[in-house]
Amino acid sequence: MGEWAGRGLRDFAGRVAVITGAGSGIGRALAIAAAARGMRLALLDVDMKGLEETRGLLAGQPLIRRCDVSKAEDVQAAADAVFSGLGNVHLLFNNAGVAVGGYSWLTTADDWQWSLGVNLMGVANGIRAFVPRMIAAGDEGRVINTASVAGFLSVPGSSVYCATKHAVVTLSECMRHELAIEDARIGVSVLCPAFAPTGIADAERNRPAELAAKNPSAGMFDARLRKAVESGRLTADDIARIAFEGIEADRFYILTHPKIKAAIATRMEDILEERTPTDTVPR
Numbered sequence: 024m025g026e027w028a029g030r031g032l033r034d035f036a037g038r039v040a041v042i043t044g045a046g047s048g049i050g051r052a053l054a055i056a057a058a059a060r061g062m063r064l065a066l067l068d069v070d071m072k073g074l075e076e077t078r079g080l081l082a083g084q085p086l087i088r089r090c091d092v093s094k095a096e097d098v099q100a101a102a103d104a105v106f107s108g109l110g111n112v113h114l115l116f117n118n119a120g121v122a123v124g125g126y127s128w129l130t131t132a133d134d135w136q137w138s139l140g141v142n143l144m145g146v147a148n149g150i151r152a153f154v155p156r157m158i159a160a161g162d163e164g165r166v167i168n169t170a171s172v173a174g175f176l177s178v179p180g181s182s183v184y185c186a187t188k189h190a191v192v193t194l195s196e197c198m199r200h201e202l203a204i205e206d207a208r209i210g211v212s213v214l215c216p217a218f219a220p221t222g223i224a225d226a227e228r229n230r231p232a233e234l235a236a237k238n239p240s241a242g243m244f245d246a247r248l249r250k251a252v253e254s255g256r257l258t259a260d261d262i263a264r265i266a267f268e269g270i271e272a273d274r275f276y277i278l279t280h281p282k283i284k285a286a287i288a289t290r291m292e293d294i295l296e297e298r299t300p301t302d303t304v305p306r
């Protein structure tokens with residue numbers, strides 16, 4: 024295996040970006056940022072109204088398509104439509120996500136199935152459907168998986184969410200090493216924001232009826248999540264801008280809120296020192 028030089032992508036104009044969860048929040052902001060750089064877009068979401076609203080904010084005519092990222096066959100069909108309609112994909116943003124709260128011992132099977140389905144399998148399904156064809160095309164490209172700082176921390180009341188986001192971080196790290204082994208022209212980033220005002224505190228709006236059983240203690244944590252999200256200092260647009268700066272710089276870890284690094288350092292030190300974990304979340 025030779026030295027893998029990394030894959031900064033700076034020439035965006037005319038190239039294709041696929042964004043999941045593009046009907047709201049960070050996904051919408053990524054769509055606006057990608058369109059501003061002259062990219063051709065494919066926007067996927069379960070929320071067609073949200074996708075229409077995103078499309079209305081853009082100058083061009085993106086491909087929009089209903090796609091439940093937790094369903095492998097939906098994502099495969101979306102990939103078929105994108106590759107045949109727009110050609111090769113250069114940026115794949117696996118961004119769609121949902122949040123559930125509550126004590127770990129009161130989580131429901133539905134909480135797990137829904138959250139793992141969207142937050143983890145959504146990313147895995149995107150990688151499986153798009154990356155083999157991106158590699159085969161031989162062109163440069165990048166996969167940007169939206170995790171969270173919750174992918175590095177352990178937040179009380181967020182065990183399900185944290186478990187999915189930690190999984191997205193390690194999935195991304197493994198993939199980075201594998202692409203280097205193959206000397207593929209595809210880079211990877213894991214986008215890890217802290218709180219930003221988006222629709223994430225209302226993620227229940229997208230919970231499928233067949234997975235409706237919700238953690239009975241969720242309400243204890245919902246108000247705190249809403250307040251934290253609403254008081255986030257960076258906007259979704261800020262996060263999208265920082266994401267593109269990270270892509271241009273070929274940065275794997277894109278941490279949008281530098282102050283949170285102290286909490287990550289504490290967790291890492293706790294592990295290395297074999298200390299009982301510190302609860303770094305302010306109350």
Ligand SMILES: NC(=O)c1ccc[n+]([C@@H]2O[C@H](COP(=O)([O-])OP(=O)(O)OC[C@H]3O[C@@H](n4cnc5c(N)ncnc54)[C@H](O)[C@@H]3O)[C@@H](O)[C@H]2O)c1
Binds near residue numbers: 226
């Ligand atoms: N906002 C924050 O504070 C924050 C912080 C860290 C990480 N994140 C992550 O950012 C990503 C985007 O979230 P956001 O904050 O913009 O929230 P949001 O609710 O505004 O947007 C999420 C989008 O995902 C879509 N979605 C939900 N389930 C889906 C499914 N099964 N298939 C396809 N699309 C689906 C929703 O319809 C929505 O348009 C998520 O992965 C979230 O975990 C958000």
